[in-house]
Every structure is written in C-alpha cells, then in structure tokens.
Amino acid sequence: MNVVEVKGLTFGYEDGLLFEDVSFDVNSGDFAAIVGDNGVGKSTMIKLLLGLIKPNKGTVKILDKDVTSMKDFTSVGYVPQNSGALASNFPASVEEIIRYSICNKKLSKSEREALINEALDTVSLTSSRHKLIRELSGGQQQRVMLARVLINKPSILILDEPTVGIDGESVDRLLEILHTLNIDRKVTILMVTHDLKSVSSYINKVLCISDHSLAEESASTSATIVHAHSHKHSNTHPDHIHCAACDPTDCKDEHCHNHCHNHEHNHEHHNHGHHEHDHEHGHGKDNTCEGGASNE
C-alpha cells in the first residue's frame, strides 16, 4: 500500500522551478531517504508532502488523502529541521512537551500517563522526564522531538535532517530508534538527510533530488544504495547507466566503470560533499553488470 503518493508534482518560486513533473511512491514499511545537494529543494519537498505549501501542478497524497485538503495530520509524525535546538530556549520540561502533544482528548489520565511513559521509554529518556529541555544535549533534544510525534502513534514519520548538529554517538542512537520503529512497529519513515553513509544500513530506498527531478532508487544492500546514489543519474539519460543493482565491489559494467572514472560530474559531486561517491568506486574493471538498465 502506498503511504505517500506523489504524481506529476511541479513546483517553483518566482525565480524558477524546483520540481518538474516529479512522481514517486513511498510504500508501507519503507525507510526512505531524500537526498540531494544544498538548495535543491529537499525541505521544500517535505513542505509539499505536508501540505504546508501547494504545488503548481500535481497531487500529493498521504494515506490516500490529498494533503492540501487534509485537516487531520495526527497519522503523520513530522520532526522539522533543527527542532531540538529551536526548542531548547523554551522553558518546558520533557514531560510537558510530550504531554501537550497528545491529540486524543478522550484518553483517561492513566491512559495518558501510559502513553507518555511508552514514548519516553522508546527514546530512552525516562530518567530525563522532569528535566527542562534546555538542560539536555542536542541528541537528547532531538529524541524529545521524536517522542512528541510518536505519542500519537503515527503511520508515517517525516523527518527533516534529524541528525544535523548532533554528535556521532547520538546519531547512531537516534537511527537505532528509527530502525526499531520501522522494523518492529512497521512505521514508514521518510527522512531528509545529508548523511547517507550513516543511514545506509537502515534505509531501503533513496529518493535523489537533482536537476528539478527525482530519481527513486531501491536496493537491498547498503553499499549498493550508496553506490547507486553516487551515480545520481536515472537510466533515461542516454550517456549514463543506472547501476542500482550493482555491487560496487564487483561491478563489471563497462559504462559504470567508465562513467565513474571519466565523468566530470564526479568532481562536482565530490565538491558538494558526497564523499562516498569516490570512496565507493573501488570496483573491478570487467564489463558486465547484473540487473539495472541496459549496458549500452
């Protein structure tokens, strides 16, 4: 079942188009990453998905409902970018932030307490419930933001760069929590990230925004996902080959190899900080490739 369905999405500001005729789906149980260079429109895509801005053309549906006319977003858990840091100046305790986020007004006091306890337990912040949010670390603040959306048991989590500004250990902890939610509770996750390497072992889909379009890439192994993203080109381009199914350590596709070593996009890509692009291309030089598009 499609949790998110985008069809023919076109959107732009006065100075030009950001997206043109973009279509993609996010299925139930997916853990998808939205990636792309700075300024390419990742956060704008999130706003379009949440109905915060209206597209020029096309439709966006979440759980089969058009987001532009949706009134009830409790099935969608949204964590904005830098939300933890922005909230850190607010004089509220962890418990208050989670408690007042409960949308169901018909719950009894004990049911509310149970929900709060469960949310705190999920993000491992039970011992911090009475602390002020400004007393927590960046990683803990981000987990509080996650807990406040989890309390309403959303079907889908949409996270805008949740790992920005937090240390490596906290990133791992946060991703483990998301992974558990995805696998054990079947929560669909859509996450904007620059840190593809950290998330690569958790995600099953990459949505790569580039040149006003979006390439959807699915693969079964983390190295393949990183490798697939490093190409960043769809198989519709005549000169480039989509090697999503290639194992980078064993890629025998002639064009794939040539593309990686000869294409000037490598240098652009590297300059934009996609370091995995060059690092991952330690593959072989044979000329066959399993799966993916035709190797012409």
Add this chain to the structure above:
Amino acid sequence: MSDLLAMFSYSYMVRALISGIIVSVLMALIGNIVVHKRLSMIGDSLSHTSLAGISIGLVAGLNPILGAVIACLVGAFAIEGIRTRLKNHSELAVAIILSLGVGISGVMSGFVKSATDFSSYLFGSIIATTIPELIAISVIGAVIIVTYILLYRSIFLISFDEQSARMLGVNVGLINTLITFLTAITIAISTRIVGTLIISSLMVVPVAAALEVARSYKKQVVLSVVFSVVSTLTGLVLSFEFGLKPGGVICLVSVFIFFMALIWGRFCRKR
C-alpha cells in the same frame, strides 16, 4: 502594622488593591505569551498606541478608554499583519506600530484641554479606580483568565512551535487572532490603572523573573503571576506608606524581584 491595616479602611485603597491584583494577573498571563513569541516589546508598543486612542478620545470628547480599546485592537492586528510579512525581522512590526502610536499621541496631546487628564494615563491612576471601572475590569478579567485556561494547551503548542501546532490540529490562525484580541483588551484596560509607561514592565519583568527559577512551563506561568501580584501589592503598600507614585514603585519592586530570582536561580543551578 496598624498603618497597614488602616489602609484597608479606605475604600479607594481596597478598590486599588483589587483592580491591581486583576491587572497584574492579566499582565503576567499575556506576558508569558508575548515573551515566548519573541514580542516582549509589544506591551510598550500597544501602550503607546492606546495613548494615541486616549488622546483622540479626550480631544473628541469621547470615552478615552473606548479610544484606547479601539486603538489597541487596531495596533495589535497591525503588528500581527506586519509580523507575518516581515518573516526575517518580525520584531520590527512592534517598533513600527510603537512609532505610529508615539507620533499620533504626541501630535494629539497638543490639542488635549486638560494636561492632568492626559498625564494620568501615563503613570496610571490606580487609586482613582471607580466602582463601575472595578466591575468592568473584574468581568473582563474573568473572561480573559477563563479563556486562557481553556486555551492553555493551544497557547503552549503555539508558543513552542507554530508549525508543529498546526500539524497537531491546533487552529493556529484563530488562536493567534484571539491572543491578539486578548492582548489588546488587557493593555487597554490596564492603561487606566497602571499607566502606559508601566505596562511593558509589568508584562515582561515578572515573566523574566519566573524564567530564572521555574522548572516547567506551568510553574513558570504560575510564578510569573505570583511575582506580578506581589510586585503590585508591595508597590501599592509602599506607595501608601511613603506617599510615592504607585506605578513607579510597582515597577521598581518587580525589577527587585527579578534580580532576587536571578541570584536564586544561579545559586540553585550551581548546587
């Protein structure tokens, strides 16, 4: 002590105390909202706007409080309208309306026949509160307090993060409109009691003091109300005892409480 008790034998002092308590509670509640929305100077802006309304009322021979209410409402909605358009410098909206209020009241003050009447609105005339005024303040105050309690969760969520509040089903537009309305009414009715020059202090300083010592949002709201009421009552008692202007003394007491809270807060955090 007997002097203190003697204070209560004067009906004007009893009215001053009651109206002072109501106004200080309202100021603290509204102050919590404006401080967290980063609009701390809105009290200053709207109090000067109310002065413009008062001066127009005095010149035109109309009820100056009505003038203050209308001017505050117009000013508050203008601030909200400008704020949403100046996304990167939303605080400028407050300065712009402040300038407008100061300009109009400055010009119109030249046409006011009674300078005493005009200046009484600058520093307030809490001890001149009449019974009809006390009744009006009590009714309006009760409505505002009940509305605040009923909207407490929505106010919390909007103050915390407007975008997330929208996602959680809060009608952000309606609540913001209501908050703007309540802010304007509170300032307009407080102008007569505590004066335009004191309003900003009463709105912000008790909240700042509470921020230093509170361990939750709820405690911060309650403490700010307590600090505001204590400032007003202490200020009134001291002004009665020493024959000083009540508005100024209330201000000084609230600042004193802030510094005490600052020291106490630092001490608690170091322990």
